[in-house]
Amino acid sequence: MTAQGPDRPESGGAREGTETRAAAREAARAAALLARQLGRLAGSAGRSAWRSGRDAARKTTPVLARAAGRLRPDGTAAPQVDPVARAEAAPTVRSDHRPSAVRRRRPWLLGLAALVGIPLVILAGYVLTAFATLPPLGGAAPEATQRALVVEAEDGRSFANRGAFQGEKLTEKTLPPRLAQAIVAIEDRRFFSHWGIDLRGMMRALWRNATGGGVREGGSTITQQYARLTSLSQEKTLRRKIQEAFLALRLESTLSKPEILVGYLNTAYFGAGAYGADAAARRYFGHDAQGLTLAEAAMLAGLVRAPSQLAPTRNFGGAKERADLVLQAMVETGAISQAEADKARAQKLTLHTPPETPPGTNYFLDAVAGDVKRLTQETGDVTVRSTLNLDLQSLAEGVLARRLDAEGTKKKVGQGALIAMAPDGAILAMVGGRDYEDSQFNRAVQAKRQAGSLFKLFVYLAAYGSKGFFPDSVLVDRPTQIGEWEPQNSNNRFRGALPLRSAFALSVNTIAAQLGEEVGVPAIIAEARRLGVQSDLPAVPSLALGSADVSLLEMTRAYAGVLGPGVPVEPFLVRGIRGNTAQPLYQRPAQKPGAAMDAQVQSMMLDSLQAVVESGTGKAARVSGLAVGGKTGTSQDYRDAWFVGLTPDMIVGVWVGNDDNAPMNKVTGGDIPARVFHDFVERAQKVLKGRKRPAPSAARAEPIPAAAVAPPPPAPAAGELRGVPEIVDTGTLTIRGRTVRLLGVVGEGGALARQLARYLRRREIICSGDPASSRCRLDGDDLASLIVTAGGARASDDAPSDLIEAEDQARAERAGLWQRER
Incomplete structure (x- = not known):
C-alpha cells in the first residue's frame, strides 16, 4: 500500500477498504476468543460430569466398589491414582474389553433404575394404602332425605316440587327390560361379560378422550359406578378410582349381574331431585317405571351421565338429543331394531310437571311444607293439592313488584306482602316479600x-x-x-x-x-x-x-270473619294429600262454620268498611262496578302501612314497610297498600269470572302466544303497513323505511333487541294505527304481547291492560329482562 503524507488525505475508497479489513480482523479475533471460551466450558462440564459419576460410584456397596477397583478384597481402600496418570501407565487392551466404559456407564444405569423404580414403589404404596383404607360396601349409601312434595294448584296443575324423590325400589322381577337394555347399551355394553373392570373399555375411553381434545367418555363400568354411589365419595382422585376398582371386584364376587344392575338403577341420580329409576319415571312422566315406553326409557338412561345438565325439566332439547343417542346404541347392540328406534324417536314426550318452580310461589310452598308435615307422617313421596290459584298468584307478584319498583325508592319503601283469601279461608295467593331469592323470610306470615x-x-x-x-x-x-x-x-x-x-x-x-x-x-x-x-x-x-x-295473615283472617258466615275463619293451604297409592293420605273435611256473627252487627260493620273506601282514607282502593269495603292502617312514624279490603269473592291484605323498621316517606295505608289492592282486585275479576291467564310457561325463552293472554286485536283498518321489520329496540321497528313504535311498550336495546331480531328474521308483520303507537301482528298474534310476555320489554304506565298483565306474567317467571343476575 502506498504511504500518504500527513497533509494529503486518504481517498474515500481507500479509507473505506482499510476500515473494512480492520473490522474483519476484529471479528476473527472475537470468533477465536469465543471458540476458546466454549471449549473451556465444554471441558469443565465434562470433568464435572466425570467427577459426579465417580462420587456416585464411591457411594455404592463395597462389592460394586471392588468391581470398580476402589477397594481391596479385605475391604481397605486402595491407593488413589490420578486418572490421567493411570491412563498413561495402563497397558493397551483389546478393543472388546472396556472396563473404563463400563465404569462410566453404571452410574447412569443406576440413575435410570432409580427413575423407574422409585415411582413404582410409591405407586405400590399408594395402592396398598387405598386397599388398607377401603370402606365397607354400602358404607356411603345415601340417607333418606326430605320426602318429595309435588304441589298442585287448585285446578290440578302441578307447578312445584320440593325434596328428593325416592319412588319404589325396583327388583329383578319389576325391572323394565327396555330400561335395562338402554342403560347397558349407553353406559356399559360389556356389562354381562366383564368381571367388574373393563380394561378394553378403559383403553377405548382414554383413546377417545386423547383424540377428542378433552374428557368425552368415562371408563367406569356400571359395577364401578354402583360401588362409587353406595360406598365412596364423589371426589375425583386416584385413590378413589383405585378403591372403586377394588370394590367393583368385590361386588362382582358377592352379587349377580342382575342384582348389580337393579341396585344401580335404584341408586343413580336422574336429575330434578329424582333418585332411582322409579322416582325419575314418576317425576318426569307421571307413572311408575314399569309403565315406561321405549322413548321414555331411553331418555332416562341418557340422564345418568349428566343429570343436572340434561334434566328434561330444565333442558328438554338436550335430554331428547341424548335419548336419540341411547336409541342408536340400542340398535348397535341388537337390543332393538332400527324401525323401533325410529318409531321411538318420533314419539312425542310430555312432561308431568313444568320445568321450574315459579320463583314467587316459594313463600307459599314453605308454608305448605309445614302444613304437610303436620297433617301426615307419610315418609314416601307425596302429591299435595293446594288452594293456590296460579293466575292470581302471578298477578299478585306482578302488581306488588310493579308498584314498589315505581314508587319504592322515592317513598323509601323496601318490602311488601300480600295475601288473597277466599271467604272460606282458602289462601288463593301469597306474596311474602319482594324477592324470595334475596330473603326467605315470609312477611305475610312470620312478620x-x-x-x-x-x-x-x-x-x-x-x-x-x-x-x-x-x-x-x-x-x-x-x-x-x-x-x-x-x-x-x-x-x-x-x-x-x-x-x-x-x-x-x-x-x-x-x-x-x-x-x-x-x-x-x-x-x-x-x-x-x-x-x-x-x-x-x-x-x-x-x-x-x-x-x-300482629301478622298480615292474622289481620286478613280477622277481616274475613266479617264477610264470612261464621267466626273464626280458619285459613288453610292444603285440600288433600296423596301418596303412591289410590287411598288419599289426607282429605280436608267439610268445615262447619264457626259461631255466626250477629247479623245486625255484621251489617253495621260492613257498612262502616264500605264508607272507608267510598269517602274515607281508602278511596284509592275503589274498583269501578264492584262493592268494596276495607280499612287502612298506619303505624307511628310511618313505619308500617296496611290495607285490608273485602269484595264478595275474596279478602285481600296488603302490607308495606322496611325490614329494619325504618320510617317510610309519609306512606299511609291509603297510599301504596290501597293502590296495590285496587290494581290486584281490578284485574283479578277477569280471572275469577273464568278468563284464565296463561300458566307459567314451560320454556321461558320462548314467547307465549298472545292469544293465551288476550283476545287478538280487531282486524286492521285500511292503511295497514306490511313488511319484514328491522329492529331499533324491542319497542321500535323500521318497516320499509318507516319507523313504527309499538303501543304501550317501553323498548329495550342490547341483547334483547338482538334476540328479537333473530326471532323476526325474514318474517312479515302487519301493523295498523298511528306509527307512533301501532299494534302489530305476527301470524295472527299481537307482537307487543309476545314481546312483553317473554320479558323483552316493559309495559308503559298507560299500556292496555293485556300488556300490563303480560308484564306481570314475565315478572313472576323471571323471564327476559326480569331474570336475576347470577
Whole structure:
C-alpha cells in the first residue's frame, strides 16, 4: 500500500477498504476468543460430569466398589491414582474389553433404575394404602332425605316440587327390560361379560378422550359406578378410582349381574331431585317405571351421565338429543331394531310437571311444607293439592313488584306482602316479600308489626255489639286523655261531632280511643281473639289504636270473619294429600262454620268498611262496578302501612314497610297498600269470572302466544303497513323505511333487541294505527304481547291492560329482562 503524507488525505475508497479489513480482523479475533471460551466450558462440564459419576460410584456397596477397583478384597481402600496418570501407565487392551466404559456407564444405569423404580414403589404404596383404607360396601349409601312434595294448584296443575324423590325400589322381577337394555347399551355394553373392570373399555375411553381434545367418555363400568354411589365419595382422585376398582371386584364376587344392575338403577341420580329409576319415571312422566315406553326409557338412561345438565325439566332439547343417542346404541347392540328406534324417536314426550318452580310461589310452598308435615307422617313421596290459584298468584307478584319498583325508592319503601283469601279461608295467593331469592323470610306470615288503625275493627265491633252503638251514633272529635295517654289525630286537628261511620272512615283516633275506653280493653281483646288473632295483645288503652304487633295473615283472617258466615275463619293451604297409592293420605273435611256473627252487627260493620273506601282514607282502593269495603292502617312514624279490603269473592291484605323498621316517606295505608289492592282486585275479576291467564310457561325463552293472554286485536283498518321489520329496540321497528313504535311498550336495546331480531328474521308483520303507537301482528298474534310476555320489554304506565298483565306474567317467571343476575 502506498504511504500518504500527513497533509494529503486518504481517498474515500481507500479509507473505506482499510476500515473494512480492520473490522474483519476484529471479528476473527472475537470468533477465536469465543471458540476458546466454549471449549473451556465444554471441558469443565465434562470433568464435572466425570467427577459426579465417580462420587456416585464411591457411594455404592463395597462389592460394586471392588468391581470398580476402589477397594481391596479385605475391604481397605486402595491407593488413589490420578486418572490421567493411570491412563498413561495402563497397558493397551483389546478393543472388546472396556472396563473404563463400563465404569462410566453404571452410574447412569443406576440413575435410570432409580427413575423407574422409585415411582413404582410409591405407586405400590399408594395402592396398598387405598386397599388398607377401603370402606365397607354400602358404607356411603345415601340417607333418606326430605320426602318429595309435588304441589298442585287448585285446578290440578302441578307447578312445584320440593325434596328428593325416592319412588319404589325396583327388583329383578319389576325391572323394565327396555330400561335395562338402554342403560347397558349407553353406559356399559360389556356389562354381562366383564368381571367388574373393563380394561378394553378403559383403553377405548382414554383413546377417545386423547383424540377428542378433552374428557368425552368415562371408563367406569356400571359395577364401578354402583360401588362409587353406595360406598365412596364423589371426589375425583386416584385413590378413589383405585378403591372403586377394588370394590367393583368385590361386588362382582358377592352379587349377580342382575342384582348389580337393579341396585344401580335404584341408586343413580336422574336429575330434578329424582333418585332411582322409579322416582325419575314418576317425576318426569307421571307413572311408575314399569309403565315406561321405549322413548321414555331411553331418555332416562341418557340422564345418568349428566343429570343436572340434561334434566328434561330444565333442558328438554338436550335430554331428547341424548335419548336419540341411547336409541342408536340400542340398535348397535341388537337390543332393538332400527324401525323401533325410529318409531321411538318420533314419539312425542310430555312432561308431568313444568320445568321450574315459579320463583314467587316459594313463600307459599314453605308454608305448605309445614302444613304437610303436620297433617301426615307419610315418609314416601307425596302429591299435595293446594288452594293456590296460579293466575292470581302471578298477578299478585306482578302488581306488588310493579308498584314498589315505581314508587319504592322515592317513598323509601323496601318490602311488601300480600295475601288473597277466599271467604272460606282458602289462601288463593301469597306474596311474602319482594324477592324470595334475596330473603326467605315470609312477611305475610312470620312478620309481626304494629297494625295502627287497622286494629280499630275490633274496637268498633265491640261497640256495635255490646254497648248499643250504631254507625249513626255521634261522638265528638276533641282532645282526649286517658290516664297519662293523650291520643292525637294524624293531622293534629279536631273535627268536632261525627257519626261513628264517618269517624271510622276517616280513621279519627280520638273517637276510637273514647270508644275503647267505653267498651274496655278486655272487650277489645276478646273480639280480636274471637276473629282469630293469636298474637300477644297488651292490655293498655293504646291497644285501641293498634299498638300490638300482629301478622298480615292474622289481620286478613280477622277481616274475613266479617264477610264470612261464621267466626273464626280458619285459613288453610292444603285440600288433600296423596301418596303412591289410590287411598288419599289426607282429605280436608267439610268445615262447619264457626259461631255466626250477629247479623245486625255484621251489617253495621260492613257498612262502616264500605264508607272507608267510598269517602274515607281508602278511596284509592275503589274498583269501578264492584262493592268494596276495607280499612287502612298506619303505624307511628310511618313505619308500617296496611290495607285490608273485602269484595264478595275474596279478602285481600296488603302490607308495606322496611325490614329494619325504618320510617317510610309519609306512606299511609291509603297510599301504596290501597293502590296495590285496587290494581290486584281490578284485574283479578277477569280471572275469577273464568278468563284464565296463561300458566307459567314451560320454556321461558320462548314467547307465549298472545292469544293465551288476550283476545287478538280487531282486524286492521285500511292503511295497514306490511313488511319484514328491522329492529331499533324491542319497542321500535323500521318497516320499509318507516319507523313504527309499538303501543304501550317501553323498548329495550342490547341483547334483547338482538334476540328479537333473530326471532323476526325474514318474517312479515302487519301493523295498523298511528306509527307512533301501532299494534302489530305476527301470524295472527299481537307482537307487543309476545314481546312483553317473554320479558323483552316493559309495559308503559298507560299500556292496555293485556300488556300490563303480560308484564306481570314475565315478572313472576323471571323471564327476559326480569331474570336475576347470577
